[in-house]
Structure formats: structure tokens, C-alpha cells
Amino acid sequence: MDKNTLLSSFGKWVSPINIQRLSKQVEHLKQDYYTKKLTTEAYIKLLLFAQLHELESLHAISDALLDEDLQKTLGFESISASQLSRKTNDLKPEILSTLFLDLVTKIQGHHHQSKRNMPLKIIDSSTLPLNLTNYKWAKFRKTKAGVKLHLRLVFMDQETVYPEKATITVAKEHDRNQLEVLVDDKEAMYVFDRGYVDYERFDRMTDDGYFFVSRLKKNAVIREVESFSLPDDCTVLSDKMVYIGTTQSRAENLFRLLEVEDTKGNILRLITNRFDLDVEEISEIYRSRWAIELFFKWLKQHVAIKHFYGMSETAIQNQIYLALITYCLHVLIQLETKSKKTLLRISHWLKAAIWKPAYIWLRRFEQKTST
Incomplete structure (x- = not known):
């Protein structure tokens, strides 16, 4: 991250991303070969900006580059929707999956041990509907298509919940088939429906x-x-x-x-x-299962997964992982500032001060305002 970006609220928000580790993985997978402008790092920053602002299309993301501060952050003045589309469909989901898990590790390093003898881990899934005409590969009923996000959520307390592990399948995949994938820690207490x-x-x-x-x-x-x-x-x-x-x-x-x-x-x-x-x-313990319902509700209402940017399985997975990364970045700033503010309030403040110095955004966390 360049110095100017780190001075902004947006730069502070994305700073937990380990750019060095990301670059090594990108190089190993030869992801940026022949790429002159829209590198994987720039793409991730731009798509996180899109998640934060709930931009609904690649054209809307392209138009957002009229913002000079965003141009400075990314290092270029414009990008076409077709270039964004190619990157969305070509970027290997394992890159964003690894980034998501890296942020989860950082969250685990931040939070304090729960009062429970064992951490509580809630397992559930949520189906994201798709148009059957455009997503025939995801058909699961006669007239419907969709993908399913299978998730393990860590519940430490009412203020601290975060996604820890995720798998993405077509919607017809039965929940039971993912249980063994999501249950792998004997030091935890699992809750599922x-x-x-x-x-x-x-x-x-x-x-x-x-x-x-x-x-x-x-x-x-x-x-x-x-x-x-x-x-x-x-x-x-x-x-x-x-x-x-x-x-x-x-x-x-x-x-x-x-x-x-x-x-x-x-x-x-x-x-x-x-x-x-x-x-x-x-x-x-069972009543705590409501936390994952609230998580899915938050995800569907406050990040960009109501409209997908591409029609391939790769594009869908990438967008879901970007939504999870957005949530984790909010949790990390909440933990770093020891704030009791809701993630929604944190997000609203970030959007309002996105290119202002980070201290202006962080100063709001210290003020006594309603959550």
C-alpha cells in the first residue's frame, strides 16, 4: 500500500490485507501475467470499494473511477466494464479464499477468550438465488437457480461474531454433506439446525x-x-x-x-x-444460533451480493469471498478500536470519511453517540 493510501480512512480499512503475501500468491499462480493496469491488488481494492458502496454492476464500478481519490489509490484513471469482467472471471477464487482466511486469523489474534469453556461455532447455509436463464450451471429446481454459502460462524459474545470457514456450492447441495467439512475442531461446541x-x-x-x-x-x-x-x-x-x-x-x-x-x-x-x-x-447455546441468521441478513442487505457481476461459477465465488472479506475488515477495525459500535455504523462512518485522513474516521469511535 502506498503512503498516501494509508493516510486515508479507506487505506486504514484495507491495511490488514497482507499485500506481500498476496503478491507472492499472485505470482505463484501467474495471475497478473500480461496485466498492465488492473493488477490483482488494484482489482481487490476497487471491488472492496464496490462492496462498501453496494455498487450493483461493473458499469457502476467503472463510473466510480471518476473519483480522483479512487484514481490515486488504484494508480489509474479509468477501467472499462469489459476489463473488469475479464478479471472477475479469470481471478482464481483461491486467492480471495486465502485472503479471507488470513483475515480470520487476524481476528482470532485480536479477540479475547470467551467466558465459555469452549468457543461456540454455529453452522448453517444460505441460498443466493440466480436467474436460471443466465446461470444454467446452478439449476436446482425446475424454474430456479442458485448457489449456497455454507458457513461456520464463531460466536464469542453478542458484539463479536465472525465467519471462520466457508464453502460455496450449487444450491442443490444438501447441507448435511458439508457438515464434515465444517466440523474440524475438537475444542469447540458446534450448533446447527x-x-x-x-x-x-x-x-x-x-x-x-x-x-x-x-x-x-x-x-x-x-x-x-x-x-x-x-x-x-x-x-x-x-x-x-x-x-x-x-x-x-x-x-x-x-x-x-x-x-x-x-x-x-x-x-x-x-x-x-x-x-x-x-x-x-x-x-x-442453541438460542445463540440466531447470530448466524443475523449474519446472513447483514450480508444480503449491506454488501454487494444481491446482483452478481459475472455469470460464471468463478465470478460468483469471487464476489461472495469479497463480501466476506468486507465483513472481516469491519470486524477488525471494531476489535482494534475496542468499539461497541455496530458494523453498520462503522460502515456508514467509513463511507462518509473514506478519503479523509484516517484519524477523522477513527475519532468517531471515541465519541459518545448512539449505536
Whole structure:
């Protein structure tokens, strides 16, 4: 990053990107051969600017270069939509995937240990719809196309949540198939919804020493082995040790089944292989699953993934990774400043002061304003 860029709020925001490491990977993959102007570094900066401002098309990104400060940051005065399109379709997604994981490592180095004995890791997916006419390779229903973002989100507390691992597939890929990819840390507590229910995998996770809380489907067959007593003031309805599944398809291990009532009065059946936690703790752990719903909502509302810049699988993956990188950069500035401000407020301030000296942007974090 050049000195002038680092003096701006935008430069401060993107400064966690390890340009030296990025350059080595770009060189190794021969990504910038024959590239005179739109290098991978310049492309990433420009597309992060587009994510921040939720620009909906390559033409809109091209037009944004009328901004002289953006020109100085990138080192050129203009770029055509066709050049942007070629780069979007040619850039190997592994470059942005590596950049995303590098930022995740930086986040992990920033945040403090949670009060929990184990970090809470929430697994879920979100489908991003596509037009079937233009994205036939992503067809998953008769008249629909789409891709699916499978995600593992770390929940430290209500202020600190961040994506830790992501895979991108076509929408017809079943969630259960990604569970083993997203579960790889025995020092964590995993939370996922009933779309991931798989008795054989529950057995395998338990035998391998992974801990989880999930929700059983309504038609799940259970056989009670023992019922545990509950405190008088407990909000949990029941606590049992059970076998799950039918005689033909049954889990071998014993599990713990809790019945809880949600905010709408519906009865939820929670299954876990943790017998050492009290019922309220398990109930609270599952309630934390809302964090990933809020994350997907934030992603769809506040970065540029409602409209995709290209029609290839590569273009789609690159844009999703850029959205995740945008989120991680917001989290990093939040952690660095020890701010309780929302990511949305941080983003709004950044856009308002984007080419002003970084201290003007950072000074807002110290002021007592509503979040």
C-alpha cells in the first residue's frame, strides 16, 4: 500500500490485507501475467470499494473511477466494464479464499477468550438465488437457480461474531454433506439446525470427540432411557437420556434430549452429546444460533451480493469471498478500536470519511453517540 493510501480512512480499512503475501500468491499462480493496469491488488481494492458502496454492476464500478481519490489509490484513471469482467472471471477464487482466511486469523489474534469453556461455532447455509436463464450451471429446481454459502460462524459474545470457514456450492447441495467439512475442531461446541440431522454422523462425531447441540425433526423417533429432574424455576420443559432413530436406522450412542419452548410458544426438541452442562446452558447455546441468521441478513442487505457481476461459477465465488472479506475488515477495525459500535455504523462512518485522513474516521469511535 502506498503512503498516501494509508493516510486515508479507506487505506486504514484495507491495511490488514497482507499485500506481500498476496503478491507472492499472485505470482505463484501467474495471475497478473500480461496485466498492465488492473493488477490483482488494484482489482481487490476497487471491488472492496464496490462492496462498501453496494455498487450493483461493473458499469457502476467503472463510473466510480471518476473519483480522483479512487484514481490515486488504484494508480489509474479509468477501467472499462469489459476489463473488469475479464478479471472477475479469470481471478482464481483461491486467492480471495486465502485472503479471507488470513483475515480470520487476524481476528482470532485480536479477540479475547470467551467466558465459555469452549468457543461456540454455529453452522448453517444460505441460498443466493440466480436467474436460471443466465446461470444454467446452478439449476436446482425446475424454474430456479442458485448457489449456497455454507458457513461456520464463531460466536464469542453478542458484539463479536465472525465467519471462520466457508464453502460455496450449487444450491442443490444438501447441507448435511458439508457438515464434515465444517466440523474440524475438537475444542469447540458446534450448533446447527435440523437440516443437518444425520444419526450416523452424530455417532461418528461423538465417537471422535466432537460436541454439538442440534434440533431434532418433529417426526424423529426417540426411545427414552432416563428422565432427569429439573429445578422448580427452570424454563426447560424436560431433560432426558435417549436413543434416537428407528430400529432400522438408529444411532448407537446415547444422547441427551431437551424440550424447550421458543418465543412463539412452539416446542423445540434439542439433541446434544453434552451431559456435563446444565439445561439452561444448553438452551442458551442453541438460542445463540440466531447470530448466524443475523449474519446472513447483514450480508444480503449491506454488501454487494444481491446482483452478481459475472455469470460464471468463478465470478460468483469471487464476489461472495469479497463480501466476506468486507465483513472481516469491519470486524477488525471494531476489535482494534475496542468499539461497541455496530458494523453498520462503522460502515456508514467509513463511507462518509473514506478519503479523509484516517484519524477523522477513527475519532468517531471515541465519541459518545448512539449505536
